[in-house]
Each structure stands twice: as structure tokens, then as C-alpha cells.
Amino acid sequence: MAPELDDVHEIIQIDSELNKIRDYDILLERVLLEARRVVHADAGSIYVKEGDVISIKFAHNDTKQKSLPPGEKQAYPHFSIPINDESISGYVAMTGELLNIPDVYNLPPGLPFSYNTAYDAKVNYKTTSMLTVPLKSQNNVVLGVIQIINAMGPDGRVEAFTEQDESLVTHFAANATVALQRAYMTRAMIIRMIRMAELRDPKETGAHVNRVAGYAVEIYERWAYKHGVGRDEVDKNKDLLKLAAMLHDVGKVAISDVILKKPARFTPEEYAIMQTHTCSGARLFDDPQSDFDTIAAEVALTHHENWDGSGYPGWVDPVSGETLKADADGKPLRRRGDEIPIWGRIVAIADVYDALMSRRVYKEAWTEDDVLAEIRSCSGGKFDPDLVEAFFEVLPRIHDIRERHPDED
Numbered sequence: 455m456a457p458e459l460d461d462v463h464e465i466i467q468i469d470s471e472l473n474k475i476r477d478y479d480i481l482l483e484r485v486l487l488e489a490r491r492v493v494h495a496d497a498g499s500i501y502v503k504e505g506d507v508i509s510i511k512f513a514h515n516d517t518k519q520k521s522l523p524p525g526e527k528q529a530y531p532h533f534s535i536p537i538n539d540e541s542i543s544g545y546v547a548m549t550g551e552l553l554n555i556p557d558v559y560n561l562p563p564g565l566p567f568s569y570n571t572a573y574d575a576k577v578n579y580k581t582t583s584m585l586t587v588p589l590k591s592q593n594n595v596v597l598g599v600i601q602i603i604n605a606m607g608p609d610g611r612v613e614a615f616t617e618q619d620e621s622l623v624t625h626f627a628a629n630a631t632v633a634l635q636r637a638y639m640t641r642a643m644i645i646r647m648i649r650m651a652e653l654r655d656p657k658e659t660g661a662h663v664n665r666v667a668g669y670a671v672e673i674y675e676r677w678a679y680k681h682g683v684g685r686d687e688v689d690k691n692k693d694l695l696k697l698a699a700m701l702h703d704v705g706k707v708a709i710s711d712v713i714l715k716k717p718a719r720f721t722p723e724e725y726a727i728m729q730t731h732t733c734s735g736a737r738l739f740d741d742p743q744s745d746f747d748t749i750a751a752e753v754a755l756t757h758h759e760n761w762d763g764s765g766y767p768g769w770v771d772p773v774s775g776e777t778l779k780a781d782a783d784g785k786p787l788r789r790r791g792d793e794i795p796i797w798g799r800i801v802a803i804a805d806v807y808d809a810l811m812s813r814r815v816y817k818e819a820w821t822e823d824d825v826l827a828e829i830r831s832c833s834g835g836k837f838d839p840d841l842v843e844a845f846f847e848v849l850p851r852i853h854d855i856r857e858r859h860p861d862e863d
């Protein structure tokens with residue numbers, strides 16, 4: 455059946471609204487919502503490809519939602535599905551072919567995949583009709599999967615999805631694909647920046663930046679949990695913080711080799727030049743519209759600030775070089791306490807812990823007992839006491855990360 459003119463008008467309207475959304479997560483969730491709405495589906499999920507699995511990003515279920523008190527959001531387990539022919543979504547991700555199944559509990563014989571009923575049992579819901587559509591880039595690479603569940607007929611009973619439903623969901627899936635491609639491209643560029651910084655500064659090895667990023671995320675998650683930050687926000691920030699933390703010293707690309715690779719102690723002049731890596735780094739992230747740029751700029755600028763106000767560079771605008779708050783001598787006033795963005799405070803601990811634990815050209819590694827005693831003694835001085843506490847609470851996970859990213863030499 456061809457769509458009515460009103461439907462076409464509505465689709466154009468939805469498209470133009472989707473085009474205005476910049477944030478990748480918001481867009482994915484909105485695509486899921488609209489795709490479900492136009493085909494009258496009760497539930498659905500969006501999965502994003504991560505290596506050789508697809509991970510669930512968003513899940514909706516109107517029936518389950520209605521049973522909750524107003525304002526409350528359903529908690530969904532976070533899980534991944536291997537990309538192979540054993541499951542429906544794994545199969546779609548593997549083959550890049552759409553699957554329209556009228557009843558997942560009555561699959562025709564001879565199919566390689568089966569329906570995993572464990573999830574229905576877990577959330578106490580009955581999945582019947584299921585339309586699974588791949589999110590494919592122009593060059594046919596699968597970036598994710600959108601899965602729409604239980605088409606609701608006018609009498610409130612579950613029906614099979616129609617061919618028109620297939621076209622409609624495929625149409626909206628294209629919007630999600632564009633967003634995913636944009637996100638992948640940004641990520642690829644960031645990874646190139648990380649490699650570039652690594653080439654420039656022999657101390658900023660891949661292992662070091664991976665460890666600092668890993669520690670930072672653990673500390674943040676612990677801190678966020680204690681401060682009641684919502685799960686969605688934590689998930690989103692975690693991802694951005696990880697990349698931003700990897701780039702904490704990217705500003706060192708602007709420091710001369712003579713200073714950067716000097717095997718001896720710095721003169722005061724050299725040290726002052728070295729300190730400018732904070733502002734140079736922050737200048738590389740100057741798009742206030744991008745959440746990633748905001749976090750990356752804050753990490754680069756403030757990872758050498760100290761809780762007690764004894765760090766650097768203080769209140770300066772990295773882009774204009776202007777002093778934002780000056781002391782009596784006209785020098786930038788130091789940032790202290792909460793004036794230092796949380797991201798800078800977190801990376802400061804992660805970076806110092808890793809630097810002290812590692813052997814460098816100019817120093818031997820400390821013993822872990824000494825490092826921990828040092829961090830403890832810096833609580834309230836160099837470091838935010840709240841974060842020092844969080845750091846100690848996640849110490850076993852910090853050790854795991856350290857083991858996973860050993861130094862190459």
C-alpha cells in the first residue's frame with residue numbers, strides 16, 4: 455500500500471527535525487522513537503557495532519514504561535551480542551540484510567539463528583513480531599542495527615510488520631547511519647591526534663595515555679556514582695573523558711624538541727615554556743558546540759592545576775592568551791578547588807599516579823606503597839580529597855588497567 459500524502463508530509467517533517475539534532479546519542483534515540491512511532495511498534499532497540507560485537511545503546515518498551523511511576527525511566531541491562539549467525543541481530547549485523555520475522559517463537563526451520571528467549575524472561579515481556587534493519591554506510595559497512603518489536607494493530611493485538619514498515623524503518627535508519635558515520639570520523643581523527651602526540655613526546659607512550667585514560671574513567675565512574683549522576687550522563691561522559699584524557703599532553707606538540715627531549719633538569723625559563731603545553735593543548739579544541747571539545751579543552755588546560763591553588767596555568771583564556779583573573783602583580787590568579795573543572799582534577803590524579811609508578815629517563819619507578827602514600831598525603835593539597843577517596847576505592851580496577859597496558863621497554 456502506498457503511503458498517504460499526509461504520511462509523506464509527516465515523514466518529511468520528521469526528517470527535517472532529525473537533521474537539526476547535533477548530538478549523536480540524542481539523534482540515535484530519536485530515530486528509534488520515530489521509527490517505532492510510524493510503524494506502531496511497542497518496543498525496540500538500537501545497537502552500535504564495537505569491534506566484533508554489537509552493543510545495545512538504547513531500548514524502548516511502551517508496555518513496560520506504562521507500568522512505571524511517571525517520570526521514571528526503565529533500567530535496561532547493558533549487553534553486547536557477537537556478530538555471527540547465531541542470533542537475529544548478530545545475523546543482520548553480519549550479513550547486512552534486513553530480517554522481518556512475524557513470530558520469533560515460531561521461526562521457520564532451516565535458519566542458522568534462533569531467538570534467545572532469555573531476555574524476554576528476564577524483563578517479563580513477550581516479543582512476537584520483529585523487524586531488524588542494518589545501519590549501513592554508503593560503502594556497505596554495517597555500523598549498527600535497529601530492531602523494532604511488536605507491531606500493534608488497531609485492536610491492540612500484535613501483528614506482523616508489513617513491507618511498507620520495512621521501507622519506513624529503513625528510511626529512518628539512514629538518519630542514524632549518518633550520525634554514526636560522523637561519530638566514527640571524529641573518533642578516527644582523535645585517534646590520529648593521539649598517535650601524533652605520541653610521535654612527538656617519547657614520555658607520552660601509547661601505554662601511558664591508555665592507562666591514564668583508563669584510570670580517569672574508573673575514578674570518574676566512582677565519583678559520579680557517589681554524587682548521584684544519572685547513568686545516561688555517566689555513559690556519555692565516560693566515553694568523552696576517555697579520549698580527552700588520552701590527549702592531556704597533546705599541547706606538547708608545540709614545545710621545541712630541545713626542551714621536550716632534554717635529558718637533564720629544566721632551567722626556570724625552560725620550565726615556563728613547558729608549562730605552555732596546557733594552553734596550546736586547549737587551543738586545539740575550540741568548538742564549544744562539541745561536548746568532546748569542551749571536555750578535551752578542560753583536561754588539557756587544567757590537568758596541572760592543584761586543589762590548593764598551587765598549580766598552573768591559572769585563570770587564562772587559552773585562545774586569546776588573555777588573563778581572566780589577575781593577582782596584585784597582574785599575573786593570572788591560580789585556580790583552586792571547584793574552580794578546576796572535574797575533568798582536570800581527575801586526570802591530574804591519574805597522570806601523577808602513572809608517572810610515579812613508571813620509570814622515566816630521569817628517574818626510577820617508585821614502589822607502589824610510596825606512590826599511594828604520596829597520593830594520600832596530597833589529598834586536599836594537590837588533589838581533590840573526594841577524588842582521592844574515589845581513587846582508593848577503585849584501586850583494584852586501576853591495577854587491572856595497569857596490567858592490561860604494560861610499558862613496552
Ligand SMILES: [Fe+2]
Nearest residue numbers: 702703757758
Ligand atoms: Fe601535562
Ligand SMILES: [Fe+2]
Nearest residue numbers: 666702703805
Ligand atoms: Fe602524562
